[in-house]
Amino acid sequence: MGYGVWTVEIIPAEIQPPARSVAGASGNRIRFASNPVTNGGDAADLAVALNEQVLLERLGELKPGCMILLEDKWRTDPNPSIAAQYRKTYDELTESGFRLVEVPMEAECRKLVSDPRRGKNMFVLGLLCGIYAFDLQVAREQIAFIFATKPQAVIDANINLLEAGYAWTRANLEMRVNIPATKPTLPQLVLNGNSAIGLGIVASGMKACAMYPITPATSASHYLSEIFEQVGGFVHQAEDEIAACCFAIGASYAGGCAVTITSGPGYSLKQEAIGLAVMAEIPLVVVNVQRGGPSTGQPTKVEQGDLLATVFGCHGDAPKVVMAAASIEDCFYSMITARKIAETFNTVVVVLTDASIASAQTTIPRPQSDPAWHAPPLDQNPVAPGALRYDWDSETGLARRVIPGQPGGMHCVTGLAHDRRSRVAYDPRNNEEGLRNRSRKLITLQQTLRTPAVFGEESGDMLIVGWGSTKGAIEEAVRRVRAEGARVGALHLRFIQPMPPGIGEIIRRFKRVLVVENNWSDPVDGAGVTEDNRRFSNLAWLLRARYLVDADCWSEVMGQPIKPSTVVRIIRERLS
Amino acid sequence: MGYGVWTVEIIPAEIQPPARSVAGASGNRIRFASNPVTNGGDAADLAVALNEQVLLERLGELKPGCMILLEDKWRTDPNPSIAAQYRKTYDELTESGFRLVEVPMEAECRKLVSDPRRGKNMFVLGLLCGIYAFDLQVAREQIAFIFATKPQAVIDANINLLEAGYAWTRANLEMRVNIPATKPTLPQLVLNGNSAIGLGIVASGMKACAMYPITPATSASHYLSEIFEQVGGFVHQAEDEIAACCFAIGASYAGGCAVTITSGPGYSLKQEAIGLAVMAEIPLVVVNVQRGGPSTGQPTKVEQGDLLATVFGCHGDAPKVVMAAASIEDCFYSMITARKIAETFNTVVVVLTDASIASAQTTIPRPQSDPAWHAPPLDQNPVAPGALRYDWDSETGLARRVIPGQPGGMHCVTGLAHDRRSRVAYDPRNNEEGLRNRSRKLITLQQTLRTPAVFGEESGDMLIVGWGSTKGAIEEAVRRVRAEGARVGALHLRFIQPMPPGIGEIIRRFKRVLVVENNWSDPVDGAGVTEDNRRFSNLAWLLRARYLVDADCWSEVMGQPIKPSTVVRIIRERLS
Amino acid sequence: MSTCTLIPDWCRISEEATHSIEDYGRGVPRWCLGCGDHAILAAVQRYCRDEQLPLEKTVFVSGIGCSSRFPHYMETYGFHGIHGRPFPIAEGIKMVRPDLNVFVSTGDGDCCSIGTAHWIHAIRYNMDMTVLLHDNEIYGLTKKQASPTSPAGLKTNTTPRGSRLNPLNPLSATLGVANVSFVAQAVDWIPDLLHDIIRMASLHKGFSFIRVLQRCPAYLPTEFEAQTRNPERVLLLKHQDGLTLPPEIAQTYRNQEEHDPGDIHRAREIASASDPIPVGILYHNPAVPCYEDSVDRDRIDTAETTHAFLEQEMDKFTIWPTSSEARRA
Amino acid sequence: MSTCTLIPDWCRISEEATHSIEDYGRGVPRWCLGCGDHAILAAVQRYCRDEQLPLEKTVFVSGIGCSSRFPHYMETYGFHGIHGRPFPIAEGIKMVRPDLNVFVSTGDGDCCSIGTAHWIHAIRYNMDMTVLLHDNEIYGLTKKQASPTSPAGLKTNTTPRGSRLNPLNPLSATLGVANVSFVAQAVDWIPDLLHDIIRMASLHKGFSFIRVLQRCPAYLPTEFEAQTRNPERVLLLKHQDGLTLPPEIAQTYRNQEEHDPGDIHRAREIASASDPIPVGILYHNPAVPCYEDSVDRDRIDTAETTHAFLEQEMDKFTIWPTSSEARRA
Numbered sequence A, B: 001m002g003y004g005v006w007t008v009e010i011i012p013a014e015i016q017p018p019a020r021s022v023a024g025a026s027g028n029r030i031r032f033a034s035n036p037v038t039n040g041g042d043a044a045d046l047a048v049a050l051n052e053q054v055l056l057e058r059l060g061e062l063k064p065g066c067m068i069l070l071e072d073k074w075r076t077d078p079n080p081s082i083a084a085q086y087r088k089t090y091d092e093l094t095e096s097g098f099r100l101v102e103v104p105m106e107a108e109c110r111k112l113v114s115d116p117r118r119g120k121n122m123f124v125l126g127l128l129c130g131i132y133a134f135d136l137q138v139a140r141e142q143i144a145f146i147f148a149t150k151p152q153a154v155i156d157a158n159i160n161l162l163e164a165g166y167a168w169t170r171a172n173l174e175m176r177v178n179i180p181a182t183k184p185t186l187p188q189l190v191l192n193g194n195s196a197i198g199l200g201i202v203a204s205g206m207k208a209c210a211m212y213p214i215t216p217a218t219s220a221s222h223y224l225s226e227i228f229e230q231v232g233g234f235v236h237q238a239e240d241e242i243a244a245c246c247f248a249i250g251a252s253y254a255g256g257c258a259v260t261i262t263s264g265p266g267y268s269l270k271q272e273a274i275g276l277a278v279m280a281e282i283p284l285v286v287v288n289v290q291r292g293g294p295s296t297g298q299p300t301k302v303e304q305g306d307l308l309a310t311v312f313g314c315h316g317d318a319p320k321v322v323m324a325a326a327s328i329e330d331c332f333y334s335m336i337t338a339r340k341i342a343e344t345f346n347t348v349v350v351v352l353t354d355a356s357i358a359s360a361q362t363t364i365p366r367p368q369s370d371p372a373w374h375a376p377p378l379d380q381n382p383v384a385p386g387a388l389r390y391d392w393d394s395e396t397g398l399a400r401r402v403i404p405g406q407p408g409g410m411h412c413v414t415g416l417a418h419d420r421r422s423r424v425a426y427d428p429r430n431n432e433e434g435l436r437n438r439s440r441k442l443i444t445l446q447q448t449l450r451t452p453a454v455f456g457e458e459s460g461d462m463l464i465v466g467w468g469s470t471k472g473a474i475e476e477a478v479r480r481v482r483a484e485g486a487r488v489g490a491l492h493l494r495f496i497q498p499m500p501p502g503i504g505e506i507i508r509r510f511k512r513v514l515v516v517e518n519n520w521s522d523p524v525d526g527a528g529v530t531e532d533n534r535r536f537s538n539l540a541w542l543l544r545a546r547y548l549v550d551a552d553c554w555s556e557v558m559g560q561p562i563k564p565s566t567v568v569r570i571i572r573e574r575l576s
Numbered sequence C, D: 001m002s003t004c005t006l007i008p009d010w011c012r013i014s015e016e017a018t019h020s021i022e023d024y025g026r027g028v029p030r031w032c033l034g035c036g037d038h039a040i041l042a043a044v045q046r047y048c049r050d051e052q053l054p055l056e057k058t059v060f061v062s063g064i065g066c067s068s069r070f071p072h073y074m075e076t077y078g079f080h081g082i083h084g085r086p087f088p089i090a091e092g093i094k095m096v097r098p099d100l101n102v103f104v105s106t107g108d109g110d111c112c113s114i115g116t117a118h119w120i121h122a123i124r125y126n127m128d129m130t131v132l133l134h135d136n137e138i139y140g141l142t143k144k145q146a147s148p149t150s151p152a153g154l155k156t157n158t159t160p161r162g163s164r165l166n167p168l169n170p171l172s173a174t175l176g177v178a179n180v181s182f183v184a185q186a187v188d189w190i191p192d193l194l195h196d197i198i199r200m201a202s203l204h205k206g207f208s209f210i211r212v213l214q215r216c217p218a219y220l221p222t223e224f225e226a227q228t229r230n231p232e233r234v235l236l237l238k239h240q241d242g243l244t245l246p247p248e249i250a251q252t253y254r255n256q257e258e259h260d261p262g263d264i265h266r267a268r269e270i271a272s273a274s275d276p277i278p279v280g281i282l283y284h285n286p287a288v289p290c291y292e293d294s295v296d297r298d299r300i301d302t303a304e305t306t307h308a309f310l311e312q313e314m315d316k317f318t319i320w321p322t323s324s325e326a327r328r329a
């Protein structure tokens, strides 16, 4: 308690990877500090491994010379090839400079419980409490809390294991690390991004969610399925993504504002239906929890590859609002903002997040619930005679919303070109009028947006521009290079379409602009790559086109969150 | 014969618009000249109307003071309101300065045939032959040719009507226009864009086409359905566009190179499957005959609104080749080029056309059929032991193609991230390698493209940049303003992804760049529009981003081809 | 004076009637002369008038096609969506607003080709809506391509040498799907039965599927000619739990079968037949639950209850500044 | 020496055999221990061995799901496509290459949810391919969401208070579709019958649809427990035109019905039953034509014939320099 913390589950991509295999690594990355933590950080200072194989693919994530607590039972495995494998790996790792500490986890646990596989984690927790000098009493209380519904014997067994681990450290290990906890004064939520989305949907007052399962978006719907009906909401698992999107459109049309949640391949399928909502001016919130692409790609991995597909992906001119959540906290608030914009502007709001915040957990200040968050109650008032469905305001492009049940408001919405009464109209004037007003809504929204604050230097040698989940890592990197004296600032975009005012001005205050994102771009020094053919990263395209600035980009597609140290390295390279 | 000609069918958007109604106008726009005609041109010099109502919505398409030959039977219609309507319209049009000539079409025809509705067109043809001093004998021969399978009486009746029309002109009309025909020395094809696509598919040697009906793409498949089986091809009407795209992918995988033909909404639905073909490196040709958008939009109308959705529309990084046919002739040749590129690069090639060339007819030089056009025969040779499916060449990014039936080539293609053996591989290295090589293929292709020639001035005050169907109109406009002394050139892009080399250089030779396209852009002087929020036209986004040139854009969404005179007007405005 | 005894019970016209048939119509339908869609529109408007359905409480949903223009010609709420997707849109509407009367108009391409997945799943969801499949056995709007219900051998623009496949039978297919609760067939040229079937479908609580054989004189001018001429080629299904035949109809169409709409096996057999054309209620099971009823509708949710719930839910994730409070949740 | 008399006729092992079962396998399947997919893979590999299917002439196509990993574990050609679309991919392959043996592995989500439209239309196309629906009644790969075939009331991650709907019955649905030609049900825990059914399906020329009830110990560990324990809860369908039961099987599973696979009405009745689980060939009609056979395959097309045809076709659109030539076409 009282630490900044960021944890990421390591989930194997395969349903059933072979045991003791490289691909089979499952686990948890934990980063904690006295202050709030905004990202998963760099290489690890300490690793705990239940077998040596899981380490192999992940050595790059360990700091050189870092300590590895290793289950030692494999050294004496009855299967000689396993034992040999263990020794070989042990020796190699030691040679590479890692500080390996063999811990008899299984043996110690077996002293206390019959099935040590189910208790090792508590023993390890005890080990760590010993190293980091955690208050054992808090851990005991937490165990009692988590297993509150279980018999006392279970609680006792777990506490015994905890204490055994603690005792083992104290008896066998020198290493102690003291990270002072700051006493928090305000309540904090411990959440991952997908739960934050679920909670945000409840807070926004939306009442319908339609989805089709897809990793890594689905867990947001799981959480929502559990709670939504308690506030009169409903989660519909549709037969496919197209149906989910259309169901949400129908629900929104009928008076709610609905959300549909998906990931890349599902988003591609929804493109046509999203165009319908834009055309018919029906509020709709779409959440795209991005994953590795293209095609089925890397379903469980991190990427930010869908930005341009979101902005431009639908045939014809379909102006929609595109937002990106920059943090787990943002996941919560962006649902509230998205619902409000969708209903005010009668249009589609897409919120982009990605696997790196969807399943990572952190603490966020507990939101102060606000009645203004919720959607207004269903309007069933009569519509004034002669009122037009699309009474586009010539200033704002906004038109009224009319909901079935409202006497006198009867009309037929359509995805065809239409006039102000929503009647099919193919003539050039009506077509132009519709396109103009739908586009103008983005201008109207743009005028209400605030220029985002620059992090770090307000002007200088280099501006790093990012969007979405990379905010924490980029700002941490900027903090570090500034400490070295570099004149670097960072700009982070939450609204990508429309883009807030003032960006161009900020950009022009810096000598160079580097866009950092987690998606593909041709490396600037790649074979054959020239300014004439280089394929830029997603946001770089948009900035270059709008601000005519020679924005360079650096991006990667490692299936991992971008590390602060990587950004530091890139900044140093480009500045020198 | 021996004229340059461009005809456009006027098809009502509704299945059954009311008779004598504005929306019901059906007909034909014909433009002809001594020289080749590349577009539908401006306002008409002469109109023939079978009733006065059809004129009303289309007055803007008539030259001020132009002659209108009008069926006079409505003047004496038994329904007094129709007669009144006729007189009123007649008077108004006369007042507006049109030269109305009432022609007793029905009455004259009735002298020769019992059902004049079926003969009026021949009578009108006779009228026109009289005015334009066409060789009546050629017309007679053509009638005999067209009705060759009909009884002689039918041929005679039609020739009689023709001659009656001719005689009427000679007796009643002063106006004569003589447009000299140039004697062509080479054979010409009379084709519309969709038939050219059908013919091009046959010429390319592709053997499978999968489609789902959608206006205005369908007629290409209609034509293909009629002929394809005669060369061992097959047209599959699938249950939807997704199935059509996947069927084509399956067919290509199995050894053919298949094409799928669609329009906007269908293209949006195919986005996910297109990503699969890119990822698995399966050759695929996609034709998108664009129409008015967004959503169902204006199904029968002209627009070029799908360019960005084609370039960027698929989630993740899915680099594909995007071409646009600049003319009806191009529709033919682009199929041959697309098939070749698709099979050489094992990727997706999208060819964009639109309603303005799909259903317009013109004459093109008859192609000299070339054996190199056709696809190579199915490769069923054994694959060398140990060969890798994705043996990406580090220079070009190209990999081999392996076709089922080839002994030793067995592998499982997948849309998941994969290694060179096509095995699922989620590790960063394999993922990056795949993305890099798929992207590199575009660089390789780019290096083989030729810089397009500039039309008009090679440098000067303004460069007009266009793509696709607008080529004829833009170049005609440039010719006209140059005749007035303006220093203007035009650049037309057939390859949009990758873009050919040398474009940046050309652009920099001009003071200003204006992109002209048939899609939405916020007008530069629109309310609230600033450089910070303006939504540019499709190609303008791409040029601005790549060449960092302040490319202005002018675009319209009138559902009509852009007229040369409009482009002239815009150029004059922007230059002054 | 009440006239109730003088009119058949399905026609609930009474003094309270405030909407005439005309009140339900909007604009002039843009269908070809002789198009069966006109008859379907007339029957629906008549039914609406009979039931005095409130205009503002009624929504017609459709996809894209000639038939899908239907909502534009109703003076109710309408949703003319995208091709193949009327069902999910209608489901979203009904789920949020069970108080609305929801109708779906769809074509044989819209429903049985691109919309197949949604159609099959809509049957399974069994939400309370009335579905009119305007089956003209052709793609009308896009000008004569084969549809899944086109007869084998039919020459169309995409099958110039004749359609290669036997037609899909929408009735058989529907009857194979779980939760099917109401299946009927009507023909556009017997308007009274069409009307009666629409009425029975609307009264059924659940997904009421009516396949209407609809003439398309533009592209299939002779398709149902024989059947319209010869009453022998129509088989009327009657039953006390199904359709009761008006006397004039019963006299004209002598080909009749007593069919219990509760018998799904016989219903499937009847569905397979195409000559004579079965007309009537093939299947009806009022006991199948509706998807929208799986939600608790009695609760009243206000901003306050939402607020309270949110606080309570956040408690579960909260770490309070002092550790003893951590256990509050 | 021929050993043919010693082995059952379905097992065509002979001296010519060149491929062992192992030859058909590739890599180690990444399915959970006890997953029914292992048994399906084994049965398919055994069948391939029996038939000595040439590795290079055989293609396994799938969508996305645990079950759709299938092609990766076969040493044949494979196409692991996108979710819900294995059928159209397989159709494209078969249309262009009728010489290939085409198999489809799909899951209950892949086939009966997102892929529904393609599934229904694949039945109607009746192209010659063998389809294995790995029906584990759950979404495996995405970790336990309800599938259309999930039992009502099942608690999953998207239905935490129990699934709201009755399951879709893939057999009934398939039997409602035009051109259906082969429908069978197998269970992963009776491998010999699974193998025999795969064999009969493959021998059928047309779209052979096998629903395999497949256990998912990870997410539905108890789903088929009762049936695996108690042979009484399985009903074997046998017939001279269907399955002939191996003696050991016939002895274990005493619950048997003589069912003529030509009888579609009875097939539909059987399909509706879920307890006992029917296992065997429900329907078989060898007479339904295959879509791929609607094309003339006898013609030989070369670059020359294409060239000649193109010239001839262009003639139709040509205007020749002299008007007399205009009539050449």
Ligand SMILES: Cc1ncc(C[n+]2csc(CCOP(=O)(O)OP(=O)(O)O)c2C)c(N)n1
Residues within 6 Å of the ligand: B212, B213, B214, B215, B241, B265, B266, B269, B296, C064, C065, C066, C067, C068, C082, C083, C106, C107, C108, C109, C110, C111, C134, C136, C138, C139, C140, C141, C142, C147
């Ligand atoms: C995604 C998409 N694909 C295709 C079309 C083109 N389209 C419009 S209506 C239609 C089919 C019409 O047939 P049907 O559903 O039977 O209706 P009908 O016109 O016969 O009433 C098609 C293919 C479209 N609008 N959108």
Ligand SMILES: Cc1ncc(C[n+]2csc(CCOP(=O)(O)OP(=O)(O)O)c2C)c(N)n1
Residues within 6 Å of the ligand: A212, A213, A214, A215, A241, A265, A266, A269, A296, D064, D065, D066, D067, D068, D082, D083, D106, D107, D108, D109, D110, D111, D134, D136, D138, D139, D140, D141, D142, D147
């Ligand atoms: C377009 C798209 N939507 C959703 C997904 C996510 N997804 C992968 S497999 C699957 C369903 C798996 O269930 P099933 O088909 O029954 O196969 P099983 O894993 O049970 O064998 C889903 C929803 C996806 N990959 N692509």
Ligand code: SF4
Residues within 6 Å of the ligand: B015, B016, C030, C031, C032, C034, C035, C036, C037, C066, C067, C136, C140, C141, C215, C216, C217, C218, C219
């Ligand atoms: S084309 Fe056919 S379905 Fe469409 S309006 Fe005309 S008759 Fe009716």
Ligand code: SF4
Residues within 6 Å of the ligand: A015, A016, D030, D031, D032, D034, D035, D036, D037, D066, D067, D136, D140, D141, D215, D216, D217, D218, D219
């Ligand atoms: S999750 Fe289920 S279906 Fe998937 S591999 Fe495991 S047991 Fe098999």
Ligand SMILES: [Mg+2]
Residues within 6 Å of the ligand: C065, C107, C108, C109, C134, C135, C136, C137, C138, C139, C140, C147
């Ligand atoms: Mg139809």
Ligand SMILES: [Mg+2]
Residues within 6 Å of the ligand: D065, D107, D108, D109, D134, D135, D136, D137, D138, D139, D140, D147
């Ligand atoms: Mg499953």
